[in-house]
Amino acid sequence: RIFIIWAISSWFRRGPAPQEQSSTGGTPRAPSRNLFPKDTLMDLYVYISEHEHFTDFNVSSALFWQKRDLVYGDWTSGDNADGCYEHYGEVDISQSVQQNGSIYIHVYFTKSGFHPDPRQKNLYRRLATVHTSRMINKYKRRRFQKTKNLLTGETEADPEMIKRAEDYGPVEVISHWHPNLTINMVDDHTPWVKGSVPPPLDQYVKFDAISGDYYPILYFNDYWNLQKDYFPINETLQRLPFRLSFCPLSLWRWQLYAAQSTKSPWNFLGEDLYEQSDEEQDSVKVALLETNPYLLALTIIVSIVHSIFEFLAFKNDIQFWNSRQSLEGLSVRSVFFGVFQSLVVLLYILDNETNFVVQVSVFIGLLIDLWKITKVMDVRLDRENKVAGVFPRITFKDKSTYVESSTKVYDDMAFRYLSWILFPLLGCYAVYSLLYLEHKGWYSWVLSMLYGFLLTFGFITMTPQLFINYKLKSVAHLPWRMLTYKALNTFIDDLFAFVIKMPMMYRIGCLRDDVVFFIYLYQRWIYRVDLTRVNEFGVSGEDQVSPRP
Known part of the structure; x- marks a missing residue:
């Protein structure tokens, strides 16, 4: 069992090759x-x-x-x-x-x-x-x-x-x-x-x-x-x-x-990270001591597969948005809501002094979400109307492919319906958090309330895209590779959530993601792919099936 830990960690820690030593005479x-x-x-x-x-x-x-x-x-x-x-x-x-x-x-x-x-x-x-x-x-x-x-x-x-x-x-x-x-x-x-x-x-x-x-x-x-x-x-x-x-x-x-x-070479990041590393190693040791060897081997394999799928989902998400020319069928407001959600999570973990590695990973995720805004909106610097007469003003403008399509109408309609559910739930959760939970201060209350609300009801933010799919009667505009990798990771999370001790709220979160993905699958089944629709690469289904001369 100690060999398993050593073999895995050896991939990440390589010592320098020993140098040949000589005596005083050179021999x-x-x-x-x-x-x-x-x-x-x-x-x-x-x-x-x-x-x-x-x-x-x-x-x-x-x-x-x-x-x-x-x-x-x-x-x-x-x-x-x-x-x-x-x-x-x-x-x-x-x-x-x-x-x-x-x-x-x-x-x-x-x-x-x-x-x-x-x-x-x-x-x-x-x-x-x-x-x-x-x-x-x-x-x-x-x-x-x-x-x-x-x-x-x-x-x-x-x-x-x-x-x-x-x-x-x-x-x-x-x-x-x-x-x-x-x-x-x-x-x-x-x-x-x-x-x-x-x-x-x-x-x-x-x-x-x-x-x-x-x-x-x-x-x-x-x-x-x-x-x-x-x-x-x-x-x-x-x-x-x-x-x-x-x-x-x-x-x-x-x-x-x-x-x-x-000691890990990452210990230069501070004692907080080192103590966190001790706690994480403890969880691995307990798993080695208490887990069936066959289940342990399965867990290691599944963890590796999870990491591969996570990387592929990240890669395909960037490729999809980088090459996207038309915003037809995509919810732009969901992108902005994703930025808000990532910002809340980052501020929350900073307030709770989470370890440095987690802070960096969440910060990188926030930067990616901010980059997506430049792909769904025309972002420009207005140097004529400066803020406080010093700083250029940042202006946002909907892209023409979004304004001229019916997607914007459906997107506005979906978020209007969503607000009827979202804001009452947010108000109820805020009152509950204020009455029954303890906080360090009002700033911490706002962050923990928003974070807890997003963790509990975050799946509601996925519904505008479902609504747009329903109105357009099509799902050809979605990044299915990325969604598939994320769904597979969600199923793996389900396995971990019920094999390893985790909070009930986390298990509910895994279940809700499964439900949303199954709705996506149902929409893909009932809304057959329209071969006349041009995809994000400018190629239609008819072009792909047409015979070669």
């Missing part, structure tokens, strides 16, 4: 060996400390776990005959840790009979000791959305959360704890060459500066620790539960884990 470096040969007897020492650099070997309370006579590369011992050992205990924490302080784990493996304390000269050997450490608490940002009912001023938020928001601000950094961690020692004796270890493995292979050989590779494995299992450390906790495991790990599996634990 290639000699391969090194593992300082711990196969089947070496080892002792394990695990210390818990609040200090990043550990020296308190004589403090008995700092020793969390000691295990003697472990065998390097042993895959058959342990309670489950898999080479794994486990230890459970509780970690006492000080007031400093309760108040967002850090806590570290220090792991030492020594050859049997040696000790990790350098001060014990007779028992310490540098080449017989391998050490690694890391901070085991995790700092996460907790956001507080200060919302209230705009009419009554009341809120359902926890009073303690309100007080903390007043003291620390809307974003508070809090130390969190996860009760599980695994120490992996990689069973590997590859003759690595210093300077030629490929990334990200080079972060973990440590070479001895004098001998040139490398220490056994130690890896803290928390890949399967889900974000939802972390809990905050605060003043109410005196001890923290901690289950520590030791397991051997093959080189192949370690490469998979190391590739996944490396």
Whole structure:
């Protein structure tokens, strides 16, 4: 399962090729060996400390776990005959840790009979000791959305959360704890060459500066620790539960884990995106743990097909509008309504601080909708009648192919009928949102009300095109390739909506799109294609079926 994630992500993350390294004299470096040969007897020492650099070997309370006579590369011992050992205990924490302080784990493996304390000269050997450490608490940002009912001023938020928001601000950094961690020692004796270890493995292979050989590779494995299992450390906790495991790990599996634990290069976009990435990875891990493998394989295939259809729909939509010469049979007002809808969605996600990638994708969609306006209207700059005497005025004028056709009459008629339904529903939804929902302010209320309304009743905006089709008794003017790809994506969304946990409103949205498309299909069936009608490329059906001379 971890291989599936690694294989997919490898397509998007390619490390640079390792460079050939030479010694000082210009000759290639000699391969090194593992300082711990196969089947070496080892002792394990695990210390818990609040200090990043550990020296308190004589403090008995700092020793969390000691295990003697472990065998390097042993895959058959342990309670489950898999080479794994486990230890459970509780970690006492000080007031400093309760108040967002850090806590570290220090792991030492020594050859049997040696000790990790350098001060014990007779028992310490540098080449017989391998050490690694890391901070085991995790700092996460907790956001507080200060919302209230705009009419009554009341809120359902926890009073303690309100007080903390007043003291620390809307974003508070809090130390969190996860009760599980695994120490992996990689069973590997590859003759690595210093300077030629490929990334990200080079972060973990440590070479001895004098001998040139490398220490056994130690890896803290928390890949399967889900974000939802972390809990905050605060003043109410005196001890923290901690289950520590030791397991051997093959080189192949370690490469998979190391590739996944490396921070994404997109992390430069900010911590918000990185935290969002953790949450998205959690959903993938849960799917891998809980989903049937056959259903998982089907989901991956369907997801790839969904992406292909989405790209094809995008491509054909641009091609259709770019080559369109006549607007007969097309609803121009629906294009303007699409711009309004995209603008509302963009402002809504900006107000709710959605991650950067989503903001960019929605912004690009808005630009495409704005570009469509230039294809359905004559857009010009009026430099004579300037706004405030400085800026040129933008003027819009209906194209002649739209004005001179009956489509404009039917389009106006459809939107007039639509307004009889749309505005009362909008008013009712606005009152409901104001009475029963909480908002950050009036601006947020307007955006969330419009966004919720469009999500719930957005399919109504598709009806003017259905009305025009009905009046013209034709569907030859529609971009059927684009509609087909979007419909196939809608059916795939239906599959995801009922297999994966999603809000009921989203499932209703998928169902309504299906209904509208089936109406399009019904119109295509009853309104046969008129061979005398000229399509958007200037070719009629009669031209296509006429015999060649």
